[in-house]
Amino acid sequence: MKLHIKYDINICSRIILQEQLDKLQLPYKITGLGEIEISETISTLKYQELETNLNKYAIEIIDSPKNVFTQKIKDAIVEMVYLEDALPAIKISAHLAKKLNKSYNYISGIFSEVTFTSIQKFINLQKIERAKQEIIEDKETLTEIAWKLNFSSVAHLSNEFKRNTGLTPSAFQRIIKKRKETDFTSQQ
Amino acid sequence: MNHDALRILLADDDDDDRLFFKEAIEEVKVKTVVTMVNDGVELMDYLLKAEIHLPNLVFLDLNMPRKSGMECLQEIRSNNKLKDIAIAIYSTSGLEKDIEETFVKGANIYIKKPHDFEILKSILAKVITINWQYHTSGLNKENFLLNIQ
Numbered sequence: 001m002k003l004h005i006k007y008d009i010n011i012c013s014r015i016i017l018q019e020q021l022d023k024l025q026l027p028y029k030i031t032g033l034g035e036i037e038i039s040e041t042i043s044t045l046k047y048q049e050l051e052t053n054l055n056k057y058a059i060e061i062i063d064s065p066k067n068v069f070t071q072k073i074k075d076a077i078v079e080m081v082y083l084e085d086a087l088p089a090i091k092i093s094a095h096l097a098k099k100l101n102k103s104y105n106y107i108s109g110i111f112s113e114v115t116f117t118s119i120q121k122f123i124n125l126q127k128i129e130r131a132k133q134e135i136i137e138d139k140e141t142l143t144e145i146a147w148k149l150n151f152s153s154v155a156h157l158s159n160e161f162k163r164n165t166g167l168t169p170s171a172f173q174r175i176i177k178k179r180k181e182t183d184f185t186s187q188q
Numbered sequence: 189m190n191h192d193a194l195r196i197l198l199a200d201d202d203d204d205d206r207l208f209f210k211e212a213i214e215e216v217k218v219k220t221v222v223t224m225v226n227d228g229v230e231l232m233d234y235l236l237k238a239e240i241h242l243p244n245l246v247f248l249d250l251n252m253p254r255k256s257g258m259e260c261l262q263e264i265r266s267n268n269k270l271k272d273i274a275i276a277i278y279s280t281s282g283l284e285k286d287i288e289e290t291f292v293k294g295a296n297i298y299i300k301k302p303h304d305f306e307i308l309k310s311i312l313a314k315v316i317t318i319n320w321q322y323h324t325s326g327l328n329k330e331n332f333l334l335n336i337q
Contacts, residue, residue: 166333166335175333
């Protein structure tokens with residue numbers, strides 16, 4: 001038996017995309033041919049999963065190599081700041097160069113071009129983010145947090161914190177505590 | 189990952205302030221799309237329209253006719269649909285008490301309006317670059333507080 005089949009490649013691709021995006025429960029909009037808008041920031045893990053799933057249908061995500069590389073730099077920095085208990089004792093530039101197997105000049109050049117900020121500023125931002133979490137958890141003293149995040153002293157941590165947020169660590173802690181006591185939904 | 193532009197909305201009843209804001213923001217390197225409304229009532233009407241693409245960042249003048257910035261802040265923070273929007277208070281007051289109150293009520297950024305255009309440019313560059321980082325790097329917005337005097 002021979003069957004003759006007629007199909008519309010655009011509709012096929014669209015349905016595959018919809019199925020795959022639904023599977024990962026991503027909020028999306030197919031905005032045109034070959035373009036999807038996802039309205040939340042997706043994790044690297046989900047992004048990779050989506051990429052792998054789509055590749056089975058020979059659908060590729062076209063992302064510029066620079067963006068992909070920048071994501072790798074960010075991942076390496078986040079891993080360095082969050083996963084390891086204390087920051088590496090060797091210089092951060094050497095650590096990144098080794099990890100990504102490229103010269104630090106090359107790494108920092110691409111990073112600034114794509115993110116509009118320097119690696120150093122991004123690391124500071126991430127360190128302060130981690131300090132915020134620790135301050136909110138309120139399990140360790142500022143001295144311990146400062147040591148863990150490679151600040152030379154509590155004063156150094158407090159200064160950096162103030163420079164990044166405009167607030168002292170204690171004002172920040174007080175505000176977040178008060179916020180938690182406020183139930184926003186009951187204000188209406 | 190690709191991120192196109194940061195969507196910004198300014199609610200301010202002062203014509204000059206809106207103009208300065210627009211001119212200053214055009215010089216920031218991050219790509220932005222700016223929408224402006226004249227007061228709090230217009231702001232809430234705009235945000236609650238079903239078909240709009242919600243802004244990533246709202247600049248809110250505290251002192252507006254019809255509906256104040258503080259009222260808008262509370263309405264935005266008690267509405268689940270609007271919870272991801274970062275809010276920057278844009279005010280003439282620099283009182284510690286006012287700053288802390290808006291933060292507790294859910295503001296992310298507090299900016300004391302500068303009188304100098306150059307300072308405004310550098311403040312907006314800082315605010316937008318940091319927002320861009322939060323927007324593109326999946327940082328925890330709940331802990332995002334920034335006070336600029």
